[in-house]
Amino acid sequence: MDNSNLHDRIWTKDFIIILFANFFIFLSFQMTLPTLPLFVQDLGLDNKYIGLVVGIFTFSALLIRPAAGTWLDTKGRRYVFFYGLIIFLVSTYSLTISTVLFVLLIVRVVQGIGWGSLTTATGTIATDLIPASRRGEGLGFFSISANIALALGPALGLFLVDYISFTWLFILCGTLILIAFILATQINYVKPDKEASKSTTYHRFDLFEKTALPASFLLMFVTFTFGGIAAFLPAYTIELGFSSHSIQIYFVVYALALLSTRFYAGQLFDRHGMGVVFVPGMIMITVAMFMMFSMTSATTLYIAAILYGLGFGFVQPALQAMAVNRAASNRRGMANATFFSFFDLGVGLGALIFGFVSDLFGYSYIYLISAISIIIAFSFYLAFVFKHRKEKA
Secondary structure (H helix, E strand, O other): OOHHHHHOOOOOHHHHHHHHHHHHHHHHHHHHOOHHHHHHHHOOOOHHHHHHHHHHHHHHHHHHHHHHHHHHHHOOHHHHHHHHHHHHHHHHHHHHHOOOHHHHHHHHHHHHHHHHHHHHHHHHHHHHHOOHHHHHHHHHHHHHHHHHHHHHHHHHHHHHOOOOOHHHHHHHHHHHHHHHHHHHOOOOOOOOOHHHHHHOOOOOOOOOOHHHHHHHHHHHHHHHHHHHHHHHHHHHHHHOOOOOOHHHHHHHHHHHHHHHHOOOHHHHHHHHOHHHHHHHHHHHHHHHHHHHHOOOOHHHHHHHHHHHHHHHHHHHHHHHHHHHHOOOHHHHHHHHHHHHHHHHHHHHHHHHHHHHHHHHHOOHHHHHHHHHHHHHHHHHHHHHHHHHHHHHO
């Protein structure tokens, strides 16, 4: 038997288990993503509070990620993963009693802490299990579990709220986390490199991995656009008079487009580098945002969903592989923490800022500003490439 093939294998038992656990975690999250804004409206609150409820979750996740990254590299993957799962499980069930804004905000802060911890852990656990030579491809496959959840979750959540109460929806979402918890007990986790950790100085201000910052910074501008989609696209389509099913179809089409990229985008990155996937991805996202700004029909919405799904599917795993590959092996946890911190920062800023934008100028201007955000990110990327080539010359 060729041992080199064994070392390069992606599809191991532990990798498959973390895929399924990640699927149930993201399915729970995606079912609440488009329904929580409706829940906030059901409580009689306006768009500013929708942005606050979405934003405060992502900011609390952002704040915990640096600590989670340090704990992953020192205390171990199992510790952080289970810590995050338990907090996220309890807080998701607690949404059932969050009928007052103050209570809802507290629950969302706690939920964000759990989310930030467990998603930083899953990314690092998956990275441990993927051979370095196939990391772009492996992370692309790992993302499939979240993408399938994205294809099912929003549409399923929006469908269910027409037939069951928000209370039963949140109970169902909590049960999905419980299934992930049971699966997590079956994984053989990589133990932290104690010798490498001893040689690395950790302190309270160890907030990010410097080598991961360029990729993470670019990601922030991309996920800024997603904050506007997650929090306000359902209300925008209702205002335009589209059918109630159009937003469900949007999320399914977007997720299927995103899923399709996982079978080749990672391999393109591994073989040809960043530019081959990043440039077309950013162009597609920009076009999608301009289409949503001037949207007049459901057909335009669905075409934008395809372009946004393809674009995000090209950009996100390439940026994550770039962030992790530049970090030392004993700093992968912190590299993933940095990457997802900027992911959260983008979504949180988008949700908060676009809450005020929608009140002042209307929903359509959310997507005009989103397009400008992508153009800014693309400009930074070109400047980064130019500087890198100049240094090598």
